[in-house]
Amino acid sequence: MKDRINGPVRVRFAPSPTGHLHIGSLRTALFNYLFARHYKGEFLLRIEDTDRERSKAEYTDSILASLSWVDIQADKPMVIQSDQIRRHQEVFEKLVAEGKAYKCYCTQDDLKKRAGDELFFKYDGACRSRDDQPDMPYVIRFKLPDFQEISFDDLIRGDVTIPRDQLDDFIIVRSDGNPMYNFVVVVDDADMRITQVIRGEDHISNTPKQILLYQACGYTVPQFAHIPLILGPSGNRLSKRDG
Structure with a gap:
């Protein structure tokens, strides 16, 4: 793997304070921490607390205690995702202004009617070219660029390719103005x-x-490594409910 690592290493662990840290997440933290140490890089910590309803300060404290228990310390001050909201807004507004994202006024009823009996309905781009701005709630969708497939070199899995027809114009900002996970994680990283x-x-x-969001924003795309999950006795992945 060493010859596939480009330049200085900086990795992060980004848990959500919606529950106590479980063994699978702790293992991910260890992988990141040891990877940084092996390559003489930096390990950073970010608390992803944009789920305002479920995020609690007590869980942040619990996460920090769990990391301390295995002697993991971040090399830079901890980043709190909710502190970056203005920055997130600045970026998604820029994407809309550049025509790389757009407001979608389709209601849930609209989408259900168009989906019909389809089990896996993909958004049909109905609002892509809409130029009116009715006084009604909207989400912001990312406008997929033209491409046949998207590929990346996973440091564990090797070459991974996803055809365009598996994607649609996905939502990056909810109707309440809060940005979605896939968007904020790109801006923060x-x-x-x-x-x-x-x-x-x-x-x-x-x-x-x-x-796609990295490319649309003009950011350098990082390398990715996806590690196997830890499964419980039932064969299902461990979650925060499992402790």
């Missing part, structure tokens, strides 16, 4: 100058969307 994103393989479906 770019601002923190993260070079490798090491995380569970359950995130691999997010990677093509994030790569």
Whole structure:
């Protein structure tokens, strides 16, 4: 793997304070921390607390205590995602102004009617060319550029390719004005100058969307590594509910 690592290393662990840290997340933190130490790089910590309803300060304290228990310390001051809201807004407004994202006024009823009996309905781009601005709630969708497929070199899995027809114009900002995970994580990782994103393989479906956002924003795309999940006795992945 060493010859695939480009330049100085800076990785991050980015838990959400919506529960106590479980063993799978702690393992991800260890992978990132040891990776940084092996390559004489930096390990950063970001608390992703934009889920305002479920995020609690007590869980942040619990996460920090768990990391301390395994002697993991960040090399820079901890970043709180909710502190970056103005920055997130600045970026998504720029994407809209550049025509790389757009306001979508489709209601849930609209989408259900158009989906019909389809189990996996993809947004049909109905608002892509809409130039009126009715006085009604809207989300902001990312406008997929023209491409046949998107590929990346996963440091663990090797070449991964996703065809365009598996994606649609996905939502980056909710109707309440709060940005979505795939958007904020790209802005934050770019601002923190993260070079490798090491995380569970359950995130691999997010990677093509994030790569497209990196490119649209003019950011350098980091390297990705998706590690296998830890499964419980039932064969299901461990979650915060499992402790």
